[in-house]
Every structure is written in structure tokens, then in C-alpha cells.
Amino acid sequence: MRRSRKRNHLVRKASKLFEARGFHATGIDMVLSEAGIAKMTLYNHFASKDDLIAAALRHKSLKVLNWLEDELTARTSDPKGRVLALFDAYQDWFEQDDFSGCMFQKAAGEFPAKDHPAHKEAANHKRRLYERLTHLTEGAGATDPAQLAEQLLLLLEGATAIATSTGATIAGRRAKRAAEILLAV
Amino acid sequence: MRRSRKRNHLVRKASKLFEARGFHATGIDMVLSEAGIAKMTLYNHFASKDDLIAAALRHKSLKVLNWLEDELTARTSDPKGRVLALFDAYQDWFEQDDFSGCMFQKAAGEFPAKDHPAHKEAANHKRRLYERLTHLTEGAGATDPAQLAEQLLLLLEGATAIATSTGATIAGRRAKRAAEILLAV
DNA sequence: CCCGAGATAAACAGACCTGTCTAATTCTAG
DNA sequence: CTAGAATTAGACAGGTCTGTTTATCTCGGG
Numbered sequence: 001m002r003r004s005r006k007r008n009h010l011v012r013k014a015s016k017l018f019e020a021r022g023f024h025a026t027g028i029d030m031v032l033s034e035a036g037i038a039k040m041t042l043y044n045h046f047a048s049k050d051d052l053i054a055a056a057l058r059h060k061s062l063k064v065l066n067w068l069e070d071e072l073t074a075r076t077s078d079p080k081g082r083v084l085a086l087f088d089a090y091q092d093w094f095e096q097d098d099f100s101g102c103m104f105q106k107a108a109g110e111f112p113a114k115d116h117p118a119h120k121e122a123a124n125h126k127r128r129l130y131e132r133l134t135h136l137t138e139g140a141g142a143t144d145p146a147q148l149a150e151q152l153l154l155l156l157e158g159a160t161a162i163a164t165s166t167g168a169t170i171a172g173r174r175a176k177r178a179a180e181i182l183l184a185v
Numbered sequence: 186m187r188r189s190r191k192r193n194h195l196v197r198k199a200s201k202l203f204e205a206r207g208f209h210a211t212g213i214d215m216v217l218s219e220a221g222i223a224k225m226t227l228y229n230h231f232a233s234k235d236d237l238i239a240a241a242l243r244h245k246s247l248k249v250l251n252w253l254e255d256e257l258t259a260r261t262s263d264p265k266g267r268v269l270a271l272f273d274a275y276q277d278w279f280e281q282d283d284f285s286g287c288m289f290q291k292a293a294g295e296f297p298a299k300d301h302p303a304h305k306e307a308a309n310h311k312r313r314l315y316e317r318l319t320h321l322t323e324g325a326g327a328t329d330p331a332q333l334a335e336q337l338l339l340l341l342e343g344a345t346a347i348a349t350s351t352g353a354t355i356a357g358r359r360a361k362r363a364a365e366i367l368l369a370v
Numbered sequence: 371c372c373c374g375a376g377a378t379a380a381a382c383a384g385a386c387c388t389g390t391c392t393a394a395t396t397c398t399a400g
Numbered sequence: 401c402t403a404g405a406a407t408t409a410g411a412c413a414g415g416t417c418t419g420t421t422t423a424t425c426t427c428g429g430g
Binding site: 374375376378382383384385387391 | 401402403404405406407408409410411412413414415416417418419420421422423424425426427428429430
Binding site: 234 | 386387388389390391
């Protein structure tokens with residue numbers, strides 16, 4: 001087996017549980033029983049719970065970026081439209097029944113130490129997202145793609161945070177309206 | 186003693202520790218030893234740790250709103266200037282040595298259940314903040330104060346989230362630039 | 371078919387957690 | 401000053417947590 005199926009299965013289940021219930025609140029035993037995997041198998045593949053958490057975050061980061069890619073291509077091929085489609089995709093995410101916030105915001109919150117692996121993975125993900133946004137704003141012909149990408153990132157993160165704490169899923173649409181203004185400048 | 190001094194001291198210390206280290210990661214014993222207070226005194230005033238957490242969040246909410254009020258009045262009396270001064274105040278917050286993110290974003294993340302007291306307090310705080318922002322945008326003569334307030338909230342929350350995860354304190358200035366554009370519309 | 375790597379179950383260690391109990395002590399209001 | 405309320409230290413219960421150990425089992429590639 002090139003990369004253990006068990007390992008992959010474990011990471012996927014762990015990612016789901018950590019996202020839904022938080023990192024500290026989710027015990028290893030719960031992940032194991034949910035995945036139907038023995039404890040020793042976990043510690044054969046990972047040095048510690050933190051190591052598993054980092055792997056779960058890396059897995060989720062790829063998944064999120066791929067999801068975003070698919071959403072954008074499915075919605076429109078117009079460069080400016082793709083920028084705005086970002087917010088429609090997020091809006092759909094907020095409205096999912098099992099929406100429980102951004103796993104990376106949670107990771108940064110639960111692991112405040114900047115040198116903690118989970119905190120680093122959160123920072124890495126946001127950087128990747130920012131790079132992807134910059135690519136989008138360049139494609140849309142923005143006068144200052146980097147600045148616009150930063151502003152879009154602020155809106156997306158803000159909408160996510162507000163949707164998480166207040167449950168106001170409408171935040172996505174509000175953010176989209178702001179983005180339209182910023183995009184028109 | 187109308188409201189116990191001990192109780193207040195406990196809530197203040199608890200608030201600091203929960204903010205800096207997270208809720209699950211901060212044990213009761215640590216709060217007690219830091220506050221120099223006996224365990225039975227805690228359980229005399231609070232029914233449970235969750236109850237203490239809720240009190241700490243209420244305390245922090247008042248503190249934050251007062252802090253914001255003071256910052257704004259100290260910076261300018263110009264109505265539009267006050268809206269932008271919001272971002273300067275946040276920027277200063279991000280640059281504090283002990284900055285570790287928004288306690289309410291953390292609370293919403295660590296307690297995903299919407300009916301959990303801590304989650305409710307997070308939602309309450311964001312609502313209060315939104316109301317305060319609406320008051321500001323009304324004062325600034327915005328054409329649609331509610332919409333502008335929502336957009337400002339998104340930018341502030343987004344900047345906070347980004348500053349937390351990536352450590353990029355510059356997010357405050359980036360948000361301010363976006364706010365200037367939205368304010369000019 | 372068979373061997374070895376990977377997976378398994380279950381007990382275990384040791385730490386930490388919230389919350390309770392007791393009994394002595396300190397504070398405060400009248 | 402005194403009586404009652406508040407606070408204290410410390411042990412304790414009972415649970416959960418991460419991570420280890422051991423001994424057994426499963427299964428796929430040669």
C-alpha cells in the first residue's frame with residue numbers, strides 16, 4: 001500500500017470531527033471509534049494528537065482550495081464574475097446544515113502559540129487562499145490586484161466569522177455587495 | 186458587599202486567561218491559582234465552569250465596548266473620522282504584544298452549539314458591536330447606515346481573524362483603506 | 371501456501387479535569 | 401465585641417485525556 005488507506009481514512013474522519021466539535025473538545029478515542037480504527041494504528045502513523053491535527057488541517061486546506069476551484073468554474077468563466085462568485089460559494093457554505101465555521105480560524109484560536117503546528121497550518125492556509133485570490137484579481141484586471149485580494153480576504157474572513165458566531169448566514173451576501181463596490185473602483 | 190470583590194477579581198482574571206489561552210485549554214485550577222482564590226469561592230459564586238466562562242465573556246464585552254468608546258473620543262470628534270478611527274484602534278490592538286485574537290471569535294469556535302451560553306454571549310457581543318457601528322454610520326450621515334455598519338463589521342472581524350491566524354497586524358490598515366472606499370460611496 | 375508487515379483489542383500508566391466535601395479561619399456588619 | 405457569613409486549604413471522587421505496552425490476528429504478495 002503506497003500510502004495507507006487506513007491513514008487516509010483516519011485523517012478524513014479526524015478532519016470532520018475536529019471541524020465540527022473543535023480540537024480540544026474532540027478526544028482521540030472519539031476519532032478512533034468513529035473511524036473504526038485501533039489506537040495503535042494511529043500512533044503508528046502519527047507521533048501525537050498534534051501531529052494528527054496538523055495532518056487533518058493540511059488535508060482540509062487542499063480540500064477547501066479544490067472546492068473553491070470547482071465552485072468558481074461551475075459558476076462562471078467571466079474573470080470579474082469569478083471574483084464575485086467567491087461570495088456566492090461562501091454563502092452556500094454558510095447555509096449548509098452542518099456549517100460550523102472555518103476550521104483554520106478555530107485552529108488559530110485554540111492554538112494561540114505561533115509556533116504550534118496547528119497555528120502554522122492555519123497561517124499557511126490563509127496564505128494559500130490569499131495567493132489564489134491575488135490570481136483571481138489579476139485575472140479580473142484590477143488596478144492593484146494585491147490590495148484588492150487583501151480586501152476580498154478580509155471580507156470573506158469577516159463573513160465567515162460573523163456567520164459562525166451569530167448564525168447570520170446572510171453575511172455572505174453583505175460581503176458580496178461590499179466586494180462589488182471595491183471591485184468597481 | 187453588594188457584589189463580592191472576590192467574584193469580580195475572579196471574573197477579571199478568568200477573562201484574561203481564557204482570552205490568552207483558550208477556554209478548554211485553561212483549567213479552573215489555573216484560574217484559581219492565578220487569582221489567588223479558593224475553589225469553593227468559585228463554586229459559591231458560579232454553578233460551573235461554563236457559568237464562569239459566560240460571566241467572563243459578559244465582562245469582556247462591556248470592557249471592549251468601553252475601550253472602543255474611549256479610543257474613538259480620544260482620536261477625533263469628526264463623525265466620519267470616528268468611523269475610520271475604528272480601524273486605527275483595532276490596528277493598535279493587533280500590535281499589542283499580548284494580542285491573541287478576539288475572545289468572542291474563540292468562544293464561538295470552541296463552543297459550536299448555538300444554545301451554549303458561551304456561544305450566545307459571543308453572538309450577543311457581535312450584535313452590540315453592530316448596533317454601536319450603526320450608530321456611528323448614522324452619525325456620519327451614511328446613505329444606508331445599516332448596510333455600511335454591516336460592511337464595517339465584516340472588515341473589522343476579517344482583519345481580526347487574519348491578524349490572529351497569520352500575525353499580519355497590517356490587516357487593520359488594509360481594512361481601513363477598504364472602509365474609506367465604502368464610506369465614500 | 372506462507373511469511374511478515376500492518377492492524378487489532380484491551381489493559382494500563384500517569385496526568386489532568388471538574389466539581390464536592392469538610393473543617394478551620396477570617397472578615398464584616400450590627 | 402460578637403455572631404453569622406464568606407473564604408480558605410486540602411483531600412477526595414470520578415471521569416477523561418494522551419500515549420504505551422503486549423500479545424494476537426489478518427491478509428496480501430511472492
